[in-house]
Amino acid sequence: MSDRMPEIILHHYDPSAFSEKPRKALGIKGLAWNSVKVPSVLPKPDLMPLTGGYRKTPVMQIGADIFCDTRIMMRVLEERYPTPTLYPGGKMGMPFGLGFWADTAFFKASRTIAFAFMGDKLPEAFIQDREAMTGEDFQPAKLQPLEAAARAQWRCFAGWISDHLQDGKPWIMGDAPGLADINAFMNVWFLRGRATPIAETLLEEFPIVRKWADAMEAIGYGDRQDISAEEAIEIAKNSEPTAVEQADERDPQGLKPSDHVTVTPIDYGKDAVEGHIISLSAQHITIGREHERVGKVAVHFPRVGFDVKPV
DSSP: OOSSOOSEEEEEOTTOTTTHHHHHHHHHHTOEEEEEEOOSSSOOTTTHHHHSSOOOSOEEEETTEEEESHHHHHHHHHHHOOSSOSSGGGOOHHHHHHHHHIIIIIHHHHHHHHHHHHGGGSOHHHHHHHHHHHSSOOOHHHHGGGHHHHHHHHHHHHHHHHHHGGGSOSBTTBSSOOHHHHHHHHHHHHHHHHSHHHHHHHHTTOHHHHHHHHHHHHHOOOEEEEOOHHHHHHHHHTSOOOOOOBOOTTOTTOOOTTOEEEEEESSSOOOOEEEEEEEEOSSEEEEEEEETTTEEEEEEEESTTEEEEEO
16 A cells, blocks of 8 residues: 555444445455444444434545445445446446345344344343344344244345356356445355354355355455544544535425435434535435534435435
8 A cells, every 4th residue: 555545434343244335345446445443332422523423334434525324435436436346237226226125124134143143242232222223122032032034034035146146147247246246245244254153054055155255255355554533533624525516406305505404314323413405416415514523524425214304
């Protein structure tokens, strides 16, 4: 890596399932990036000034531009670093659709299996944090009776991947890895890392999926450099947001730049982020915020999965 510090900063922690997505995207693109370790549970005192309250992991930062949710991260990485593409064949819609499935039904099955398997190894602070964030029961004793049914679901989903790879091409969208592979791989990676015996037993039935997952593992994560949270905050404070005003005349809610709004995840971790709209489209919304520790920042979200309300 050159002496110049990479501009991409990923706020994450290594076991985070959803952080595996941008890490693998950075690997496919062969990019250098900075890693900031964040706590897996609240409080997150060095992240909140950047996001305005968004607590989920990961968060990506480029200067004073803050990107919340992996969907917006993938779009930004592709726009700024288009080669190699995350969309082999130029098809963007299907990989994002696969992501919605991977993040919901597939991940719920993976999570249930993994946390039931981990049992009393799962930290109590983590259990309490996730129960507060999701409103669901994370006690391993409550998950263990659900584990067999979750395994049946996981087996079905792995079978879908296997069926799709039967055409002989090594990757889901053809001859090169991309976002479709990243989204499907997240769950295989997550289960392999937390309930290894169960994952390997399930994959015995699908050798083509195991081979594909091994190839995804081999891609790596690009060129990672660890920095501190304070360094990331200083970078934000010494930078200016690059977001420019953009209106969307077809916006169904009639939103427009300068409107004061809150942006809140629809599913869980429903912590609202408040600010004024800088830009919006069918796929994104960017709001401006200011905090004494970081100065002015632009916080970017995808539209899908988030509720935007005027203040």
